Amino acid sequence: MADDIIIEAVGVKKAFGSKVVLDGVDLSIRRGESMVILGGSGTGKSVFIKHIIGLLSPDAGKVLVDGEEVGAMTERRLNEFRKKFGMLFQGAALFDSLTIGENVGFGLKEHTDMPKRDREKRVTEKLNMVGLHDVENLKPAELSGGMMKRAGLARAIAMDPAIILYDEPTTGLDPITADQINDLIVDLQAKIGATAVSITHDMISTNRIADRVAFLYKGQFLAVGEPDEVFNSSVPEVAKFCYIGKVIRSSAAIQDRQRT
Amino acid sequence: MIRFINPLTYVGMLGAATIYVLTAVGEVSLFAWDILRWSVRPPFKIRAIFEQMMVIGYESTPVISLTAFATGSVLALQSFQGFQRFGAESMVGTVVALSTTRELGPMLTAIMVAARAGSAMAAQLGTMKVTEQIDALYTLSANPIKYLIVPRFIAATLMLPVLTVIADAVGIAGGAFIGVEVLGSNPIVYFKKTFEFLELNDIYSGLFKSMVFGATVAVICCYQGFKTKGGAEGVGQATTSAVVISSILIFILDYVLTAFLFTGA
Numbered sequence: 001m002a003d004d005i006i007i008e009a010v011g012v013k014k015a016f017g018s019k020v021v022l023d024g025v026d027l028s029i030r031r032g033e034s035m036v037i038l039g040g041s042g043t044g045k046s047v048f049i050k051h052i053i054g055l056l057s058p059d060a061g062k063v064l065v066d067g068e069e070v071g072a073m074t075e076r077r078l079n080e081f082r083k084k085f086g087m088l089f090q091g092a093a094l095f096d097s098l099t100i101g102e103n104v105g106f107g108l109k110e111h112t113d114m115p116k117r118d119r120e121k122r123v124t125e126k127l128n129m130v131g132l133h134d135v136e137n138l139k140p141a142e143l144s145g146g147m148m149k150r151a152g153l154a155r156a157i158a159m160d161p162a163i164i165l166y167d168e169p170t171t172g173l174d175p176i177t178a179d180q181i182n183d184l185i186v187d188l189q190a191k192i193g194a195t196a197v198s199i200t201h202d203m204i205s206t207n208r209i210a211d212r213v214a215f216l217y218k219g220q221f222l223a224v225g226e227p228d229e230v231f232n233s234s235v236p237e238v239a240k241f242c243y244i245g246k247v248i249r250s251s252a253a254i255q256d257r258q259r260t
Numbered sequence: 261m262i263r264f265i266n267p268l269t270y271v272g273m274l275g276a277a278t279i280y281v282l283t284a285v286g287e288v289s290l291f292a293w294d295i296l297r298w299s300v301r302p303p304f305k306i307r308a309i310f311e312q313m314m315v316i317g318y319e320s321t322p323v324i325s326l327t328a329f330a331t332g333s334v335l336a337l338q339s340f341q342g343f344q345r346f347g348a349e350s351m352v353g354t355v356v357a358l359s360t361t362r363e364l365g366p367m368l369t370a371i372m373v374a375a376r377a378g379s380a381m382a383a384q385l386g387t388m389k390v391t392e393q394i395d396a397l398y399t400l401s402a403n404p405i406k407y408l409i410v411p412r413f414i415a416a417t418l419m420l421p422v423l424t425v426i427a428d429a430v431g432i433a434g435g436a437f438i439g440v441e442v443l444g445s446n447p448i449v450y451f452k453k454t455f456e457f458l459e460l461n462d463i464y465s466g467l468f469k470s471m472v473f474g475a476t477v478a479v480i481c482c483y484q485g486f487k488t489k490g491g492a493e494g495v496g497q498a499t500t501s502a503v504v505i506s507s508i509l510i511f512i513l514d515y516v517l518t519a520f521l522f523t524g525a
Contacts, residue, residue, distance in 0.1 A: 050395075053398075053399055055395055055398055055399070075403075079401045079403070080401070082398065082399055082400070082401045083401050085399060086399075087396070087399040089392045089395065089396055090392070091391055091392060093391055093392040093393050093395065093396040094393075094396075095388075095393055095396070095397075096391075096393070106400055106402070107400050107401070110400070110401070110402055111401060155400075165399075
């Protein structure tokens with residue numbers, strides 16, 4: 001496969017005080033794929049994803065997006081650069097002083113000259129895409145957790161980003177809602193073809209959405225590859241974390257066999 | 261048994277404290293510089309500025325009026341008690357007017373705004389920080405300093421002098437009310453004495469101070485909110501520090517500004 005790399009991390013190091021969070025990590029993410037960064041709590045997943053969009057800059061090493069070094073950008077360039085991205089935050093991070101409609105339309109209002117009516121149409125369209133209807137005038141506090149995630153996702157895709165970052169998309173949701181969010185991520189991937197980078201510790205979610213998996217442990221990627229490769233890894237830390245992934249995968253395989 | 265503590269420990273502690281304070285001062289200065297930079301860069305968020313002016317100015321008016329009225333009254337009462345001893349009762353109006361415009365008006369206004377609006381700034385921004393709404397603004401290519409802090413900064417800097425004018429007027433009225441109604445001064449004499457020695461400079465100096473206080477409250481409270489960490493507890497701490505630090509700074513700045521700019525000696 002000719003690798004069309006969109007995001008490349010080279011020797012990224014980050015420490016907070018004396019605590020080393022990322023210890024010289026390398027990772028390449030291909031254009032259009034869905035990469036899942038898997039790992040337990042406190043392994044530096046969030047820190048890694050924040051380097052991609054320039055919310056944090058590395059102590060050493062660099063992150064390249066479309067060949068451009070994120071850490072070296074000026075403030076102004078960074079503002080422009082971030083328009084390539086949509087990010088879904090763990091708690092959705094909707095602006096609670098704005099309505100859902102204003103939240104989803106925020107980027108359009110600030111960065112385009114789109115007239116109000118077109119903007120509203122676009123907002124409704126994006127909300128429908130994530131399965132929300134007639135919520136434009138509600139405040140975030142009036143929505144359930146699952147609906148907030150959906151609205152956050154609608155905001156993330158409002159500007160048709162080339163890269164979507166998902167920070168723990170299913171954490172804190174019940175299994176059925178989590179499944180719906182997973183389906184949504186897969187659907188969006190098929191529909192808009194954006195590169196997706198997700199961080200999670202949820203094996204079911206990983207199994208559902210990942211084209212490739214990178215396993216992060218104590219600031220290092222211990223295994224990177226197709227889900228099957230990673231789940232069957234012989235590295236003890238990976239095997240221990242991923243055994244349930246193997247189970248899910250094989251049961252899915254059994255179901256497939258029974259169906260055919 | 262006597263335990264010996266290495267004297268270098270104290271040197272170390274002193275050093276650590278110094279570094280801590282200097283770091284904080286440096287961070288706040290950079291933050292203030294950022295705010296100033298973004299304040300003059302278009303587009304201007306006029307609507308957001310007006311919203312904040314409502315919150316900081318309009319909504320603070322009742323509490324500030326009440327404080328000023330009470331202080332003006334008590335000032336009249338107290339100075340009457342003192343001045344009676346050497347037959348200077350007629351100077352009560354003068355004292356109330358001078359101390360209100362030069363000192364108590366700006367000072368009380370600033371403290372009340374720090375307590376009322378400053379705490380809200382810190383709590384609101386702190387909550388936005390811990391729920392990642394600030395990060396979300398960055399990812400949407402919207403600088404949070406421009407969107408959230410500049411409107412608060414401009415509104416506080418503009419509204420503090422306005423509130424101070426109100427506090428001055430209400431404070432003087434409070435003093436007059438007590439002077440005339442309770443202490444039995446002749447209203448004409450009381451007002452004549454009130455304005456006889458009052459110079460425009462007394463009012464200007466108060467208004468200038470109040471602008472500085474407004475800017476200070478906004479910078480400190482927004483800074484505390486902005487660097488909040490760790491959930492509800494962090495928000496609580498940020499709010500407390502915001503009010504405590506801005507109040508202390510108001511007292512210090514008040515002395516400094518008065519001593520160097522407005523004593524006219």
